[in-house]
Amino acid sequence: MTILVDQNTRVICQGMTGWAGTHYSAAMMEYGTRIVGGVTPGKGGTYHLNLPVFDEVAGAMKETGANASMIFVPPENAAAAMIEAIEADMPLVVALTERVPVQDMLRVRAALKQSSTVLVGPNSQGILSPGVCKIGVMATGSERKGHVGILSRSASLTSEVIAQVSAAGLGQSTTVGIGGDAIHGLSMRDCMELFLADQDTRGVIAIGEIGGSEEQELAEFLAAIKPDIPVVGLVVGRHAPTERRMGHAGAFAQSAASDAGNKISALKDAGVIIAKSPHLVGETIREAMAAAA
Amino acid sequence: MKLHEFQSKALLSARGVNVPEGRVALTPGEAREAALALGADRIAVKSQVLAGGRGLAGGVRLVSSAGEVEAAAAAMLGRTLITEQTGPAGCRVNRVLIETAVRPVRSLYLSLLVDAARAEIALLAGAEGSEDIEQRLQSGETRLERLSLGTGDAPEKAALTGLAERLGLGSGLHSAFASLLDQLRLAFVELDATLIELNPLVVTEDGKFVAVDVKMIIDDNALFRHPELVALREEHDGDEIELVAQNRRLNYLRMDGNIGLAVNGAGLGLATLDMVRAANGSAANFMDIRTTATSLDVAHGFTLLLNNPAVRSILVNVHGGGMQPCDTIADGLGIAMRRTGRTCPVIVRLTGNNAEYARFRFANFGCKVIDCPDMWTAVSRAVSAAHGERS
Numbered sequence: 001m002t003i004l005v006d007q008n009t010r011v012i013c014q015g016m017t018g019w020a021g022t023h024y025s026a027a028m029m030e031y032g033t034r035i036v037g038g039v040t041p042g043k044g045g046t047y048h049l050n051l052p053v054f055d056e057v058a059g060a061m062k063e064t065g066a067n068a069s070m071i072f073v074p075p076e077n078a079a080a081a082m083i084e085a086i087e088a089d090m091p092l093v094v095a096l097t098e099r100v101p102v103q104d105m106l107r108v109r110a111a112l113k114q115s116s117t118v119l120v121g122p123n124s125q126g127i128l129s130p131g132v133c134k135i136g137v138m139a140t141g142s143e144r145k146g147h148v149g150i151l152s153r154s155a156s157l158t159s160e161v162i163a164q165v166s167a168a169g170l171g172q173s174t175t176v177g178i179g180g181d182a183i184h185g186l187s188m189r190d191c192m193e194l195f196l197a198d199q200d201t202r203g204v205i206a207i208g209e210i211g212g213s214e215e216q217e218l219a220e221f222l223a224a225i226k227p228d229i230p231v232v233g234l235v236v237g238r239h240a241p242t243e244r245r246m247g248h249a250g251a252f253a254q255s256a257a258s259d260a261g262n263k264i265s266a267l268k269d270a271g272v273i274i275a276k277s278p279h280l281v282g283e284t285i286r287e288a289m290a291a292a293a
Numbered sequence: 294m295k296l297h298e299f300q301s302k303a304l305l306s307a308r309g310v311n312v313p314e315g316r317v318a319l320t321p322g323e324a325r326e327a328a329l330a331l332g333a334d335r336i337a338v339k340s341q342v343l344a345g346g347r348g349l350a351g352g353v354r355l356v357s358s359a360g361e362v363e364a365a366a367a368a369m370l371g372r373t374l375i376t377e378q379t380g381p382a383g384c385r386v387n388r389v390l391i392e393t394a395v396r397p398v399r400s401l402y403l404s405l406l407v408d409a410a411r412a413e414i415a416l417l418a419g420a421e422g423s424e425d426i427e428q429r430l431q432s433g434e435t436r437l438e439r440l441s442l443g444t445g446d447a448p449e450k451a452a453l454t455g456l457a458e459r460l461g462l463g464s465g466l467h468s469a470f471a472s473l474l475d476q477l478r479l480a481f482v483e484l485d486a487t488l489i490e491l492n493p494l495v496v497t498e499d500g501k502f503v504a505v506d507v508k509m510i511i512d513d514n515a516l517f518r519h520p521e522l523v524a525l526r527e528e529h530d531g532d533e534i535e536l537v538a539q540n541r542r543l544n545y546l547r548m549d550g551n552i553g554l555a556v557n558g559a560g561l562g563l564a565t566l567d568m569v570r571a572a573n574g575s576a577a578n579f580m581d582i583r584t585t586a587t588s589l590d591v592a593h594g595f596t597l598l599l600n601n602p603a604v605r606s607i608l609v610n611v612h613g614g615g616m617q618p619c620d621t622i623a624d625g626l627g628i629a630m631r632r633t634g635r636t637c638p639v640i641v642r643l644t645g646n647n648a649e650y651a652r653f654r655f656a657n658f659g660c661k662v663i664d665c666p667d668m669w670t671a672v673s674r675a676v677s678a679a680h681g682e683r684s
Contacts, residue, residue, distance in 0.1 A: 027615070076517060098584065101515035102407050103485055106444045109412040125614070137615040139646035154560020159612045159645055160668070180559065182409035209560055213410050236563035239570040241546045241579050277571060278564035279669040 001200035002129040002174045003149065003191075004092060004118065005068065009133050012060045014039045014081045015072035017048050024072065024096070024137050025049055031134045036064040039081075058088040068092040070126070070135050078122060079104030086117045094135045095121035095185070105183040112185065119185025125155035125177035128162075136177065146171015148285055149195035151188060152207035153180055153214070157236065157278070161205060164282025170289070173201040182211065188218040196227050203230045203289045205281060206272070210237030213257035219266035226271065230288035233272040234281050235263045294511045295343045299390045300525050301509035304484060309476045311503045315392030317341070324366030327391035328359040335394035338365040342384035345508065346376030348424045352386070355394055362391060395503050397495035401460060402426055404490035405442065405481045414442040414481060416474070420460050422493030445482035447475065466500060473502045484522070485515035534597055542586040543594045550575025551679045553598035553607040555626075557582045557617045565610045568668060574676030577604050582625075584616035591625020592632070599633040606638040608675035610668055613646030623651035627658030638663060638678035642671035 011028075015021040016038025026049060029035050037052045037060050044055030054060035057069060069090045073081040078097040085093045086108070100122045112119055120127060126136015130143040138155070142163040148170050152158040155177050162175055173195075178186050188206060195201045204227075208215040215235060222231060238260040257263075268274055275284040296304070302312040314331060318324035328336050340352035347353050352374045354365045366389045375383035402419035417437040419426065429435045438459050440448055448456075453474065457467050473494075481489055488510040495503050516523050538545030544559065552569060554576045556562035562581045569576050578601070580594055598607055609626065613619035623643070630639070639662045643651050655662055663678075665671035 024615070075514060099514040101485055101518070102409075102487060102512050103414075103444070103482065103515065106407070106412055106414065110444055139613060139615040139618075142645070152560070154558060154563075155614060156556070156558020156561035156612050157564055158560075159614055160561060160564075163612075163644065183407075183412050207560070209563055234564075236560055236567055239566045240563055241548050241566075277568060277669065279568065279667060 001198050002132055003194040003198050003201070004120070004127050004174065004176065005129055005133040005135060007132055009068050009092075009135075010034050010036045010064065010066045011068045011070060011135055012037045012039055012057070012064060012066040013070050013072060014057065014085065015074070016040060016051070017043055017053060018072060018074070020096075021072035022049065028134050031140060032131075033133050033135060036066050057085045057090060061088055061090065066090070068094065068135065071095040071097055071122070073097060075099045075101065079108050082108045082119060082122070083111045086111045086115045086119070089115065090117055093117055093119045093185070094124060094126055095119065095179070096124060096126060096137055097121075098123045100181065102181070102183055105181065109183060120176065121179040121184055123181045123184070124179040125158060127174060127176050128172070129174045130172055142166050143175070144171035147173055147200060147202040148289075149173050149198065149201040149204040150175040150207070151191040151195065151204065152177055153188070153209055154207055154236070155180065157207050157234070160278070161207060161234070161281050164279070165205070165285060168282035168286040170282075170286060173198060188214045189221045192218055192221065192231075196225070196229070201229070203232070203285050203292070205232045205234070205285055206267075208233065208235040208263055210240055210260050211258045215263035216257055216266045219270040219272070222272060223270040230285070230292050231272045232275055232281060232285045232288055233264070233267040234275045234278060235260050235267065236278060294513055294516065294522070294526065296509040296511065296525060297341045297343065297388070298339065298507055299341055299388070301489075301507040302504065304509065305476070305480060305489075305504060305507060308480045310473065310480070311501055312507070313337070313392040313395050313503060313505060315390050318366060318389050318391055319370070319387065321363045321367040321370065324389055324391050325359045325363035328362035331391065331393050333393040336362050337392045337394045338362055338369065339390040339392065340369045340374050340386040341388040341390055342374050342379065342386055344376050344378040344384055346378045346424070347374065350374060350376040352376065366391070395495055395497060395505055397493070397505075398498055399496040400493035401496070402437065402492050403477075403494045404488065404492070405477055405486070406488045411441070414445055416440040416442055416448075418456060418460055422491075422495070424492070426492060442478055445478055447478065462496075466496065469500065469502055484509075485512045485518060486510065487512050538580070538594060538597065541590040541593045542583045543590065544579070544581040544583065545594070545597070546579040548576050548578050550577050551603050551605040552576050552675050553601060553604040554578060555580045555582060555594065555598065555607070555609045555622070557584075557611050557614070557622065561610060561612055565608070565668070565672065568672040569608070569676060572673050572676040574672070574679055577601055582617065582622060584614070586617070586621070588621045588624035588628065591622050592628035595626050595629030596633055599629055599635040599637070604637060605681070606640060606675045606678035608671060609639065609641040609643070610671060611641070611643050611645070613643065613648055613651070615646065618647035619643045619645065619651035620647045620654050623654040627654060627660050630660045631658060638675075640665060640671050640675040640678065642666070642668055
């Protein structure tokens with residue numbers, strides 16, 4: 001079992017005819033992902049990568065039976081593409097685009113409120129279920145099919161942790177890059193809930209970092225639900241440079257939660273096993289799962 | 294992108310917000326002329342740096358003659374201002390703002406910001422504006438009222454009236470307060486701001502709201518919509534090195550240690566910094582190579598590291614991804630090492646996409662690097678090399 005994607009996932013690519021859309025769609029098809037079409041306004045009726053291209057998401061869904069969309073639209077139009085997919089009731093939307101303006105994301109989140117769509121990202125490296133489905137830009141090779149779920153705010157650290165988990169002799173059920181931006185779709189908490197409901201996930205690694213308060217929300221959820229599988233946490237940025245900030249009272253109100261130490265103690269109090277160092281995450285989950293078995 | 298006070302005020306003034314009459318001066322002579330042109334009996338001389346805490350650090354002075362304005366400007370211009378927000382290096386003052394001092398009847402605090410946790414624009418307001426508001430919030434001496442503005446929507450009239458009343462504004466001021474909030478809300482959305490802060494926002498004897506100090510931050514990711522704001526950056530006196538890096542698709546921050554650090558990805562970078570500290574080392578910088586950087590961009594980045602005399606060793610921690618393979622980074626490092634000719638221990642840890650090819654590239658460039666199999670080995674060797682130990 002996996003979360004968010006499975007062997008029945010049929011994907012369309014918004015922005016498929018652009019450079020990134022073309023390059024990564026081809027790589028995903030090679031991996032085995034079922035990509036069934038693309039969407040580029042004005043190019044409807046044409047073919048690209050031997051797949052039909054549509055003007056609109058709604059039309060593409062109707063014709064191809066797609067149940068997931070990935071977005072490779074440049075930042076200028078990325079929010080509009082996300083909103084179009086949300087309004088078409090696409091079940092899963094994965095936004096890979098980096099550097100989407102934050103106020104655009106406020107409008108995307110407002111659109112999500114009235115919808116059942118699950119949005120992953122933006123600024124996400126995507127979702128990877130080894131051997132089943134890849135929707136994203138991650139390099140593959142070090143992943144292995146297995147039972148560890150990975151959810152992460154950081155793309156580069158996810159690759160690192162996947163490699164560590166495989167090197168520890170374990171594999172991954174699904175890995176999810178929830179996105180590195182302050183405002184995004186699926187939260188750490190909600191992603192954890194999906195993993196805990198998955199029979200095949202027997203341990204979860206949550207990778208957080210300074211900024212925001214998602215780790216605290218995750219901790220609150222875990223403290224209440226008391227999961228019966230081990231959860232390993234890594235929060236980076238304890239020694240981040242204190243950016244010369246333009247101080248303001250609003251930032252002050254949020255600053256306490258954004259601190260790495262605060263996040264780590266919240267997770268620890270909720271029963272999360274904190275990896276002692278970023279290079280020890282694979283070992284930590286191996287030990288925790290062995291102890292739980 | 295942070296904006297200077299004078300830039301922020303010009304942007305708000307053009308959108309109907311009252312700001313004090315003022316002029317920017319680059320020299321004491323210009324400051325004197327500005328004072329004479331204003332013709333006010335009380336004049337504020339304000340250092341223009343991209344950091345708060347200026348008043349408490351002597352960066353703002355209130356004087357009463359053109360001669361005093363000139364003297365105050367002479368004392369500020371060309372000097373480095375160190376406030377609690379600039380860090381010990383401080384900020385050089387290249388401009389002063391000469392303004393007619395406003396006589397307040399009341400001083401308020403008001404800001405609009407993007408509240409990431411709630412994914413909405415929030416309005417925060419306090420009944421007392423002052424420079425030490427952060428301390429007073431911390432001690433619980435004062436508190437802020439909050440109003441949700443959604444994606445930039447007008448608040449309901451009742452909510453607005455309630456806020457004005459809680460701030461102790463008489464009913465005669467309610468309509469002016471409502472129009473000010475409208476102007477700020479529209480400016481916030483139009484300019485793609487992430488923060489507009491008025492502190493203090495004063496009420497004058499004749500019942501006007503005047504923004505006496507303004508801070509503004511614009512969303513860097515939205516600058517493609519605002520070429521007019523990008524142009525304002527030319528008036529910034531930021532760190533040259535960080536500006537070069539910015540233009541080369543590198544996220545660079547100066548730090549005070551001796552290990553030049555390069556990584557691909559912010560998360561991996563933060564993880565590396567934590568490990569460097571755990572190994573008793575300290576980084577000279579944080580350099581995150583963005584996914585879109587070319588080998589030439591990367592070469593410029595490594596040149597910055599190699600040209601920094603404080604750097605005793607270089608640590609490269611790269612996990613090649615689908616977007617940024619290892620060889621691009623190896624090429625950049627190779628070019629920089631050949632170009633600068635600097636010899637200092639270079640410790641690399643390359644894994645993931647094209648790691649083997651990257652090693653081949655290093656060999657081609659004739660660069661000596663210390664190749665480590667994992668992050669912790671690389672970090673420990675970089676730290677001992679920086680301490681001058683043989684590795």
